[in-house]
Amino acid sequence: MKGIMYHYVRENEAEFPFFKHLHIEDFAKQLDYFQETFGFVSEQGFLEALQTGVPPKGVVLTFDDGVKDHYKYVYPLLKERGIPGVFYVPTFMFEGKMLDVHRIHLLLGKYDSKLMYDKLVGLVTEDMLTDNNIEAFKQATYTKQQNDDYTLAFKRTLNYTIGYAHRTAVIDKLMQEFFPDEEELKQSFYVTPEELREMKDGGMIIGSHSKNHYVMSKLNREEQIEEIADSFAVLEAQTGGLPYRTFCYPYGGAHTFTPETEQLLTDHGCLYSFNVEARDVEANDLLHRKQALPRWDCNAFPFGQCR
Numbered sequence: 001m002k003g004i005m006y007h008y009v010r011e012n013e014a015e016f017p018f019f020k021h022l023h024i025e026d027f028a029k030q031l032d033y034f035q036e037t038f039g040f041v042s043e044q045g046f047l048e049a050l051q052t053g054v055p056p057k058g059v060v061l062t063f064d065d066g067v068k069d070h071y072k073y074v075y076p077l078l079k080e081r082g083i084p085g086v087f088y089v090p091t092f093m094f095e096g097k098m099l100d101v102h103r104i105h106l107l108l109g110k111y112d113s114k115l116m117y118d119k120l121v122g123l124v125t126e127d128m129l130t131d132n133n134i135e136a137f138k139q140a141t142y143t144k145q146q147n148d149d150y151t152l153a154f155k156r157t158l159n160y161t162i163g164y165a166h167r168t169a170v171i172d173k174l175m176q177e178f179f180p181d182e183e184e185l186k187q188s189f190y191v192t193p194e195e196l197r198e199m200k201d202g203g204m205i206i207g208s209h210s211k212n213h214y215v216m217s218k219l220n221r222e223e224q225i226e227e228i229a230d231s232f233a234v235l236e237a238q239t240g241g242l243p244y245r246t247f248c249y250p251y252g253g254a255h256t257f258t259p260e261t262e263q264l265l266t267d268h269g270c271l272y273s274f275n276v277e278a279r280d281v282e283a284n285d286l287l288h289r290k291q292a293l294p295r296w297d298c299n300a301f302p303f304g305q306c307r
């Protein structure tokens with residue numbers, strides 16, 4: 001059995017000419033490929049495998065981050081073909097602001113990366129830099145050649161050079177200038193409760209991707225419980241109840257959760273959880289590591305790359 005992970009799947013949208021995503025046509029081709037090569041695991045087949053420990057042959061599709069793409073483009077295609085998808089939603093989106101990483105994708109998706117990088121550099125002040133990276137930051141300003149260089153430098157500056165302490169405030173400033181109505185943007189970027197409910201009624205599986213999309217292993221026990229319990233409670237309230245609980249770790253690498261996290265998920269009635277270890281689901285996973293099921297990135301298979 002293979003779990004497959006997707007994030008953005010959409011058409012090219014004129015408003016976001018630089019947005020990095022899997023094109024919906026390639027997604028459809030990949031569905032054909034999976035159908036011919038492995039087949040799809042039914043929801044019932046998956047649930048039974050968790051009992052028997054016998055991995056069924058086929059593919060399980062999973063979609064992270066609760067982005068509108070999943071309702072607008074993915075869901076109609078899966079419904080038409082009768083394929084169940086598992087959609088992992090971080091519940092901050094029903095309450096708070098947009099995730100910084102998503103705001104970065106939108107800024108770079110809509111505007112030229114050199115423009116964005118120059119704007120960003122203009123917002124970085126010396127107090128945001130440590131002694132170690134002042135020189136590197138100044139040097140970096142003069143070495144850009146191509147569009148991708150600016151994209152990389154933009155992300156690197158926000159994620160590493162100025163660090164978390166200043167990141168959100170700087171992105172806030174960029175958003176005020178380039179996306180002044182962030183609340184409206186948020187509505188068009190994430191799935192709404194009504195859409196989730198429709199997807200659930202249409203045979204899709206809705207799971208938790210935590211509340212705040214933090215690295216779980218960096219949280220203490222109480223904070224982890226809050227991320228798990230709150231997110232499931234919100235999802236259940238917003239969708240009118242879920243038939244069972246499933247979870248997917250933010251970021252999902254081996255060090256982003258611990259045995260304690262897995263135990264807490266089991267304690268909270270979660271049937272299974274996915275991480276991002278790139279391999280097939282084996283009998284041992286189904287029997288003994290239900291809260292750490294591996295899955296492949298879609299780009300490991302034909303038609304799964306961004307254009």
Ligand SMILES: [Zn+2]
Binds near residue numbers: 064251
């Ligand atoms: Zn995520």
